[in-house]
Amino acid sequence: MARFGGFLYAAILVVLCIFHVDVVRAQITHPTEANALRAIRGSLIDPMNNLKNWNRGDPCTPRWAGIICEKIPSDAYLHVTELQLLKMNLSGTLAPEVGLLSQLKTLDFMWNNLTGSIPKEIGNITTLKLITLNGNQLSGTLPDEIGSLQNLNRLQIDENQISGPIPKSFANLTSMRHLHLNNNSLSGQIPSELSRLPELLHLLVDSNNLSGPLPPKLAETRSLKILQADNNNFSGSSIPAAYNNIPTLLKLSLRNCSLQGVIPDLSGIPQLGYLDLSWNQLTGSIPTNKLASNITTIDLSHNFLNGTIPANFSGLPNLQFLSIEGNRLDGAVPSAIWSNITFTGNRSLVLDFQSNSLDTIPATFEPPKAATVLLFGNPVCDSSNSARAAGLCQPTSVNEAPSGQGPQVSINCAPCPKDKTYEYNPSSPIPCFCAVPLGVGFRLKSPGIADFRSYKEAFEIDSTSELHLQIYQLYIEHYIWEAGPRLNMHLKLFPSNTTLFNMSEVVQLRHLLAGWEVTLSDIFGPYELLNFTLGSYADEFPTVVSSGLSKGALAGILAGTITAAIAMSVVSTIFIMKRRSKRRTVSRRSLLSRFSVKVDGVRFFTFEEMAGATNDFDDSAQVGQGGYGKVYKGNLADGTAVAIKRAHEDSLQGSKEFCTEIELLSRLHHRNLVSLIGYCDEEDEQMLVYEFMPNGTLRDHLSVTSKIPLNFSQRLHIALGASKGILYLHTEADPPIFHRDVKATNILLDSKFVAKVADFGLSRLAPVPDIEGTLPAHISTVVKGTPGYLDPEYFLTHKLTEKSDVYSLGIVLLELLTGMKPIQHGKNIVREVNTAYRSGDISGIIDSRISSCSPECITRFLSLALKCCQDETDARPYMAEIVRELDAIRSLLPEGEDLVSVTSMEIGSSATLTKSTSNSVTTTTGEHFGSFQTSGSGRAHSGIPSGTVAPR
Structure with a gap:
């Protein structure tokens, strides 16, 4: 047996040497x-x-x-x-x-x-x-x-x-x-x-x-x-x-x-x-x-x-x-806009004239059934014409064009085979025909239409022609409008009256889509490929080799096979190690699996990587601490600076807040939201890894210990940035999100003092329409949040709405203007500011460290903040109105101040700051805040009715 083993070993060496020569010859990549x-x-x-x-x-x-x-x-x-x-x-x-x-x-x-x-x-x-x-x-x-x-x-x-x-x-x-x-x-x-x-x-x-x-x-x-x-x-x-x-x-x-x-x-x-x-x-x-x-x-x-x-x-x-909508147009409602439109099929027309000063409806005003006319917020809805306009005067939000899905297969069809991912082709001329499709995520990045329904057939003709398919081979499973607006579609490509594509067809289709060889009509604009799902074709697809390489491929495969056979012991060792690693991975990700969290787009870090990034969580790396645990500044292996939020043992272990933040942030992308880079969930540790924000929290810069205070322009830009981040959550995230914990310590500042909203552990998805299409006005939930920022109506009724975030943001706006904390020494910021506001003298509550600025800017900012902090939900503005008003205030700043330079943001040049010797602020004209007229709303025209949502 020993002699046989020696002979086998020698034979293997000879074969190995022979194939070593062949492998060397086969390596023909430059x-x-x-x-x-x-x-x-x-x-x-x-x-x-x-x-x-x-x-x-x-x-x-x-x-x-x-x-x-x-x-x-x-x-x-x-x-x-x-x-x-x-x-x-x-x-x-x-x-x-x-x-x-x-x-x-x-x-x-x-x-x-x-x-x-x-x-x-x-x-x-x-x-x-x-x-x-x-x-x-x-x-x-x-x-x-x-x-x-x-x-x-x-x-x-x-x-x-x-x-x-x-x-x-x-x-x-x-x-x-x-x-x-x-x-x-x-x-x-x-x-x-x-x-x-x-x-x-x-x-x-x-x-x-x-x-x-x-x-x-x-x-x-x-x-x-x-x-x-x-x-x-x-x-x-x-x-x-x-x-x-x-x-x-x-x-x-x-x-x-x-x-x-x-x-x-x-x-x-x-x-x-x-x-x-x-x-x-x-x-x-x-x-x-x-x-x-x-x-x-x-x-x-x-x-x-x-x-x-x-x-x-x-x-x-x-x-x-x-x-x-939302302008100052007056006169009559036009009656002939639809006169040259042929309404067939899904053809429709939306005319949104809301929130203007239109005062007359013509006697001949008879819009077709397919035309939607919106007149809410015009005088015509309050006049003698209101009876005729009654059906047109309901407040309506036109947020996006209709989404849709393709035709459904008859329920009378027999089940498809189970050995592959067979499906019915709903568009097939053969009833109940089963085949294995290719899945394609497809998005129109800048379409020139507002309603896809009447262009759906043109898209099908265009795309199938470019892909060399018959129209019935394309099934638009569903389509939905996204922020942009962009049109996201999920397509399925079916073989032509056969159950399977051959592999050359799969390769060709992927090449056409991934190589932008498909030229659609200009009306559809540019497209992008989001994914190309192979399904049952996946096992064969990686082995496809370009023509002319089959001999080299064969040599490589054969050499790889021989080498793999000879190195069986090494493979076995690796297999054992991988099995151990797999068991450990299952353990370390068990929490995420338990809550069915989708973590696409975020990176999983090991505990060793986190320890290495922070020098074993050295105290010198700690940059903050809260109820969740400690926050460290770390440097990843590629040099990226990150903030690592590490839970202490009794905070969020096993909790859903950890998973919620991962799931939400992995799909939110906005310049005023902190980006989640990754997470660690192993070794009894939970950590979240964010982009590092070198200027810390907004609260840090409002503190009396802040060495270089923010001037008014900087505070206004921070307020506008944070508001845009929350506006994105309410109107552009899909589905929309209520933050539920907006506060000054959750607004972070990057190197240029751009505000970014952070900490989504308490966030909740906004309500979605029920089976009858009715949208609930609130979510009923256990009250969570931070004292001083909590919406009083939410606290009493447990009904969470988007206006709950508005209230919390209003507190932040008051902090920006006064430097006060929400609750300090038994004093409530809303009560203190309201008292000063009603007295007509706000000088005592304005942060004395704010530099010189226009009295009008201060009063309008303060008026907006107090409107956000109204006890009654309906009395508060929507986020779109807040962004609008802050932008209008910014336009009132003197030239050069509405765009704060990076230098002044970074060093906060104290030469531009004018401190008053008293507990008030003096304007550049010498006017005292106490002389402000505060009885009016102090608000510019916004043209935004209640219920209006943000731009798409």
């Missing part, structure tokens, strides 16, 4: 690129083991997961041309060695959890056509070096945490067609140099911190179809009249941008189909020039427009949505 991929793998964290074959053999033979290679005529090697790692739950950082992939055309890391910055070395890959890094947690600035990529067609870095300016070097991207930078923290102006991009179709920069005037030179672009810049701060800027000269423009969306001035004539844009200028400060009348006949959406709501509703809104055959 060595530099193979090493670069290994470096990239080393900087990634792969908790789902999706890159398990990246440590075996050659990258191209057999193909590593997500790697596509091609033969380049100039040398004998295979080169990596595509790196497709869409939604693989990867975290870690993107290694600079990616710049060594010299022939790369596609760099796709969409919908992962990458942190750190975008490597400047990407600028070395001159062959790049697609960079899609959207849906991660990348930070830092955009590298100037990207501007050297003259073959780059698409750059998507949206839904990250990128800051800093848009580089002017991007004007050199002469092949750029799709520039998607939205939902980040970019600042500065939109570079006028972008007008030089000859191929630019879509410029999406919405939901950033951009400022300055809108560049008129964008009118010089040759191809621009979509300009979407909503939710920025172009305060003091107007809409350039030159935009009337962009002949290719299909969509202009500038919602909530603090724009001023008049609406320019836009009749010179022949193809304009979507116009959104809502939630600005536009004045004057609505231009009477004729708009493009194919326009679907006009939203001018929540401005300061006056005059009458012009006749040019009539005769627009494709109009779906017209809103002029």
Whole structure:
């Protein structure tokens, strides 16, 4: 037996040597690129083991997961041309060695959890056509070096945490067609140099911190179809009249941008189909020039427009949505807007005229059944016409367009087979036909429509034609509008009258979708692939190899098999270790499993990683402490600074608050909400890992011990930022959320004093419509929160509403203005401020450390705070009204103060602060706060009725 064993061992050595030679020959990926991929793998964290074959053999033979290679005529090697790692739950950082992939055309890391910055070395890959890094947690600035990529067609870095300016070097991207930078923290102006991009179709920069005037030179672009810049701060800027000269423009969306001035004539844009200028400060009348006949959406709501509703809104055959809500328009309600519209199928029209000064309904006013006319908040609803207008005068919130789902299969069908993920194809011409579909998460990023129903058939024709499918092979399972507005769809692709796609069809479909080879009609705008679910095809898909590589793949597989057989003992050892690790993982995640928590998008940390980040939780790393436990500043292995909230033993162990915060924050993304990076739940430890906020809590800076107090402009910006964060929770989160613990210690400040709302452990999902479609007004729940901030009506009735957060925010606003705590030395802040306010002398309660500012700003801010703190829920404003009023107060600040510089934010220059020697504050004109007239509301026109929700 021993001799036989020796012989077998010798034989194995011989075979090993033979196959060693073959394996070496089979490694034909360029060595530099193979090493670069290994470096990239080393900087990634792969908790789902999706890159398990990246440590075996050659990258191209057999193909590593997500790697596509091609033969380049100039040398004998295979080169990596595509790196497709869409939604693989990867975290870690993107290694600079990616710049060594010299022939790369596609760099796709969409919908992962990458942190750190975008490597400047990407600028070395001159062959790049697609960079899609959207849906991660990348930070830092955009590298100037990207501007050297003259073959780059698409750059998507949206839904990250990128800051800093848009580089002017991007004007050199002469092949750029799709520039998607939205939902980040970019600042500065939109570079006028972008007008030089000859191929630019879509410029999406919405939901950033951009400022300055809108560049008129964008009118010089040759191809621009979509300009979407909503939710920025172009305060003091107007809409350039030159935009009337962009002949290719299909969509202009500038919602909530603090724009001023008049609406320019836009009749010179022949193809304009979507116009959104809502939630600005536009004045004057609505231009009477004729708009493009194919326009679907006009939203001018929540401005300061006056005059009458012009006749040019009539005769627009494709109009779906017209809103002029919340303005100062007067005169008669127009009666002929629908005159040129053919109402067939699901065709509908929404006309929102709420909260204006319309006083007359024409005698011929007879809207079609498919037209919804809203008149609440106009004098016409209170006049003799009110009987005729009764059905039109109910308060209504038009928050979003209708969502929907596809047709359902008859319940008479027999069950499908169970051996694979068979389903009925509801669109199949063969009744009850079972097949295995592919699931596709698909989102229209900037659609030019407000209602998808009447365009559904056109979308089906478009998409199936591009995917080389029959229309019945596409099933739109459901679609829903999201903040943006963007249209999120879940599609199912079925094989054509067979039960299964063949694998070449699967590969082809994924290539068309992931490579943006599908060209939809302009009305649908740009799209993005959210996921591509293989289902029963998953086991076969990773083994598919490009043609011409089968021999090399076979050699690699054979060599891998021999090596695996010889190394059985090593594998066994690893298997045992993995089993132990798996048992430990199950134990450490048991709490999350118990509460069915979804933790997509957040990273799991081990206790060892947390200990290493904090030097074993050294006291010197501690930056705070609360009822939950201690908070530490830590540094992750990649250098990212984080805040680690560590529960003490008897706080949240086994509680749902820990799980609630993980689940909620993993799907909330807004620049005024603290981002959750990850969590640790093992070794009897619970920790939450957030982005680090170097300027601590708002309470820290209101304390009398604060060395450099905040001036009024800073306090106003903090109030506005926190309000926008809560507004997002109430109106844009899906489903909406009630925070339930808004307070000064839960408002954190980043390096530039941008306010971010934190601590979602007590948050609750807002109520959803019941089976009859009725939306409950409140949630009945056990009272939780912080004394001094608790809504008194919630405390008494246990009924939680969005107005409960409004009350708590009102307390924070009072703290900002007075520096007082909610309850201090037996005194209640609301009672103390109300007493001073009613007396007409507020000098004694204003924080003496506030710098000089306008008396009007102070009184309006104080009036708003007290309205938020009304005992009766209905008397309090909605969050949208609060944001609106704070923005209006900001516009009253002297020029230069409404945009506080980063320098003054960071150092709080005491030279700008004027302290009074008494317990009052003196204005720049010498007026004393005691002379304020406080009997009025002190509130500017907002045009927002009760019940109005935030901009979409």
